[in-house]
Amino acid sequence: MDTSKFQFAHHKLDAWQVASELADRGKVVADRVPRGYRNIADQLLRSVTGAEALIAEGANRFSPKQKRQRYEEARSEAGEVASHLERLYRYELLGEEETAELLTLANRVCAMLTGLIRRCSR
Numbered sequence: 001m002d003t004s005k006f007q008f009a010h011h012k013l014d015a016w017q018v019a020s021e022l023a024d025r026g027k028v029v030a031d032r033v034p035r036g037y038r039n040i041a042d043q044l045l046r047s048v049t050g051a052e053a054l055i056a057e058g059a060n061r062f063s064p065k066q067k068r069q070r071y072e073e074a075r076s077e078a079g080e081v082a083s084h085l086e087r088l089y090r091y092e093l094l095g096e097e098e099t100a101e102l103l104t105l106a107n108r109v110c111a112m113l114t115g116l117i118r119r120c121s122r
Contacts, residue, residue, distance in 0.1 A: 016055045071117045075113040082107070
């Protein structure tokens, strides 16, 4: 579906764009996790989609206080993503290169959210 005709506030945020990429790649990883580790895959999927959704929710709020709260929650979710990725790596379910790429994306999301949180605090 062509979403270019829709103009939501979150589409303008680099943080949401990177979080969307992280969510898409996180789903690919979660789908590959073997049966005995599905709980980790489920938690990974919830946290990557949660970060993306919370950024969108915050961007579409009017109150700076409400925006900040959602961005803080999204930042926490992105940190949780990192923890799940690190666990998958430790369990040898995710390769070093892919882990590093995904952690870089999660770190970028956190950094951009820190900037958005600070902007809402002024």
